[in-house]
Amino acid sequence: MTTPALRVAVLVPCFNEEAAVATVVADFRKVLPAAEIFVYDNNSRDRTVDVARAAGAEVRSERRQGKGHVIRRMFADIEADIYVLVDGDATYDAPSAPRMIDMLVKEHLDMVVGFRVDQSAAAYRPGHRTGNWMLTGFLSLVFGQAFKDILSGYRVFSRRFVKSFPVLSDGFEIETELSVHALELALPVAEIETPYFARPVGSFSKLNTWRDGFRILGTILKLYRSEKPLRFFTAIGVLLMVISVVLAIPVIITYLEQGLVPRLPTAVLSMGLMIMAVLSVSSGLVLDTVTRGRREMKLLAYLSQPAINKK
Missing domain, CATH: 3.90.550.10 (Spore Coat Polysaccharide Biosynthesis Protein SpsA; Chain A)
Structure with missing residues (x-):
């Protein structure tokens, strides 16, 4: 007991x-x-x-x-x-x-x-x-x-x-x-x-x-x-990058073959998705720094309390 x-x-x-x-x-x-x-x-x-x-x-x-x-x-x-x-x-x-x-x-x-x-x-x-x-x-x-x-x-x-x-x-x-x-x-x-x-x-x-x-x-x-913003926002960024690349491939192939960009809306969408992907990863990097600071504050609050001592 x-x-x-x-x-x-x-x-x-x-x-x-x-x-x-x-x-x-x-x-x-x-x-x-x-x-x-x-x-x-x-x-x-x-x-x-x-x-x-x-x-x-x-x-x-x-x-x-x-x-x-x-x-x-x-x-x-x-x-x-x-x-x-x-x-x-x-x-x-x-x-x-x-x-x-x-x-x-x-x-x-x-x-x-x-x-x-x-x-x-x-x-x-x-x-x-x-x-x-x-x-x-x-x-x-x-x-x-x-x-x-x-x-x-x-x-x-x-x-x-x-x-x-x-x-x-x-x-x-x-x-x-x-x-x-x-x-x-x-x-x-x-x-x-x-x-x-x-x-x-x-x-x-x-x-x-x-x-x-x-x-x-x-x-x-x-x-x-x-708690893990870098992983979270990097996953979103990678997903957006993949979609952007998939949309961009036909546009790039058509441009190389014909020298034209007939699917301009697709090209704009692809570029927008890539920008969003970069912003998502950047947000993850910034928030990861903030999270580390909050985690340190939680640990300091934890350590400020006395441990259990058997008397």
Whole structure:
């Protein structure tokens, strides 16, 4: 078990989780008796607030709708050495928390992700499983292999990670942003298998497979553009160059054979595309310099926070 000298905070974002939140609070109170449990309500229309407070949690609210807004508020408000982030739907295994915390402390990590292992067919819907697999593969291709479950809502963080993480997302794409932040700064992270259960009766998923899947994919593309602009804009530039050359070849052949340029609009389009390609690559070079500066600022913010010390 981890030492009691370290202050542990359990952060539980909730939206209409009256049927599950009491179970979550009780389970984490049992396995982490010294931890402080904070339930952040996100405009619930049921009795989530009353149930969470009766279960013994400290309840706070975030008025702006969206999981990203809730986590931004949590990370800003709560002071602790170790943060346990878990959804309030009672699908994650509380007894895994001490193992995750021990791994974080003993191996001097900044994030441990609970890799979900479903315990029933109802726990992990096929659409969500496929979407997670596709998004995880795309993220690995773009940023490098590091995670098997980027959408897990069960994570343990160091104070360094939490206080240096600039939350930009509004909704469920926040898990993707957390993963990308760790990959881009090459922070020490790990995954550990945890059981994943079906929701209790009366609890319903707020995740829309297609809508939120496209939002997460859009977040990955935005982060790829902002974190690796040289690759992003060079790829666009190369594509424009190829199209420009393909359009220009017939025009050049006709000019060499006849000394005329009868397809003037095509020639102008080809030249315009080539100019855009050069501008795209140039933009990538400039933005890459800016991104390096921002990355250095993030690292300085990260290093300004004390590391976890076992007392």
